[in-house]
Amino acid sequence: MIIDRRKFLKILGVSAFIGIGGWSTFEVIGRGQIEAFAEKYRKVPEALQAKRWAMVIDLKKLDEKIMNECIKVCHKLHNVPDIPNPKEEIKWIWIDDFEHSFPGFEHEYMSHEIKEKPVLVLCNHCDNPACVRVCPTKATFKRKDGIVMMDMHRCIGCRFCMAACPFGARSFNWKDPRQYIKEENKEFPTRMKGVVEKCTFCYERIDRGLPPACVEVSQGAIIFGDLADPNSEVRKVLSENFSIRRKPALGTEPSVYYLL
Amino acid sequence: MYDGWKIILGLLVFVAFVTLPFTLSTGKEYVKADPKIDTPEIQKLPESERKCVESKEFMRKEHMKMLIDWRDTVVREGKTLYVNTEGKSFNMSLQNTCMQCHSNKSKFCDECHNYLAVKPYCWDCHIEPKEDKKEAGL
């Protein structure tokens, strides 16, 4: 067939585009499928699985001693630095009083005892997390099992997630944290300066079949389980007791419930 | 030529600058990278079991990409088990798998990295195995 130069060049351009585009698409999507098929990477059989991990914290069963144990074991296990200056401090789980943890609930005639009741606070691993919505690199992302994770390798330290979190759950490494770590846990990395960190529901323990560290030392005060499983202990506890969450009106759907 | 002396002077400065790596290394010994795998943990294993996650040739070429794949798979997909080309499984962890055998970072990892002037920032976060400073020659 006779074809003029213009048409030939058009066909050549479109074919090159389809060829390169198709090859790139294969590289991105197809190769992943083939590699997954090769089953090089697997979960260990004992890893805990869930569709939405959640925590129920029974404030009746918690006292300051147990709460401090929870904080100690978490911060020690994850090499969380102990920074004296409150402006730069890093905390994954900590104690605050009822008045400040649930702002808006308190009133003038509430007893001091209740206002100052200590509450264990941590990242709520929301189902509709604002922090994940705003992260420009997906360094913080929601796993399939509901855990809001941190990828320290990708975080650029823009702190948009810290501005977005309505619960103040995130901390930033303003300096090198290693100078503030007394006892290193050699089985877990530290972080470096310039990245954001927070509680990760002990993903590294869940992936090995263990419950989160704070749950383990809480002597039954913290219940951990799958909200999507109607037979789980968390569902049972929530259906039998009055429970509240922090700032529910904001629509982030926290997964940490409190029994008063 | 116009401004000839400026040009020739500039050329001489350029040549001196560009040949600095050669002039500065005269009289210095040529030290080849010599990573040592005679750690106590490796010596404890019987000869037939002294195998790394993959073969030496594979590791030499690919350990960088493999570690990155491990990192992304563990953190972003929650999968911790790696099945190597021979069917043996390993826990994907720099600190808890690789460094358990290769506990001499300064005589193993650093040998090639220093030779090539590469500074991987893994160690900013991942804890290096403790080495006896005298033995490590630090």
Place this chain on the structure above:
Amino acid sequence: MLELALKGKPRYWLWLIFLGVLITTGFISYLYQLKIGLGITGMSRDVSWGLYIGQFTFLVGVAASAVTVVLPYYLHNYKKYGRIAVIGEFLAIPSVLMCMLFIFVDLGQPMRVLNVLLHPTPNSVMFYDMIVLSGYLILNLLCGWVILMAERKAAPPPKWIKPFIYIAICWAPSIHIVTAFLYQGLPGREYWITAIMAAKFLSSAFASGPALLVVLCLIVRKFTNFDPGKEAIQTLAKTATYFLLVTIAFYGFEVFTAFYSSIPGHMAPIKYLFAGLEGHTKLVPVMSICVFLAAIGVIILVTPPLRKWEVTLAIGAAATFICLWLEKGISLVVGGFIPNPFERVFEYWPTLPETLIALGVWSVGFFVLTILYKIAATVKEKAVFDKYGEKQIKT
């Protein structure tokens, strides 16, 4: 055309050297920040954004304000802006550059900044911010340069630049709408969660930008042989006037909503800024100066004889610019974090290294601005205008 910036009077070089010194101190401070970490700034776990992001927020408005000159001239043929369209675009370039630099110095891991492009995240407003800022910089460089080149050759600009100018006009509001979206979509910050945040950004940008342009045009007229034109400066002043009034009105709307509804979370940040909260009053002097300058700006700019006389005009325009710089550059960002999600107050004030870095970035901006204006003024000095002072004619 860059060679036009290489010839200048001693005072030109003195000014550049002065800026160079400030840039160097800023750079050394930044190396210190890279070494120790962002802990050298006054930011904290509770006020996690500070001076850097505040300056970026303010400058994104100044950058977008080039549209106040470009739109009337290219879309509606307002001939009086013919001489200064390029001046407006050449203000946008250093402003966008400063925006990007301020974001860069604020990052905890700046070496990873390309992760934003390597892992595109369409649900993140910051991802779009990076795209629109980069695009705006390229657009303004392209349009400004091509048009000035044409002016130098005393020829009309090439036809293919027109679509880019129209794109730039649409792109300009987008850069600060996207920046406003950074703030107005966050559920936990009650000072920021308002639908008119984007409108406030637009109005304060279109007030502060023209105000700065007025001052810059007066400086250009004083120090070069290029006269931007009396009517052009007056129209810029009128633009600034109306938008200053709109900005103040918008802020008044916010105050009404917060205090008539009496919702504590909405009232608390405003109380902190203007009167202090629980004894913490660090930003009260800043807001008092801001209100005072706004009053001066309004009085001068609204009164026609004061607006016409260029001495008072300069004072009024400078007051407007500084007032809005204080509002957007510090109080907006810091006010959003106070009180924190636990209803406690942790204050913020920039440290010396932080201020030096910010000053360094501003100096980079002014350095680029000086060079670009030198080129533009040199080209325009040689241009010959018709008897109406509008259309350029070939001699």
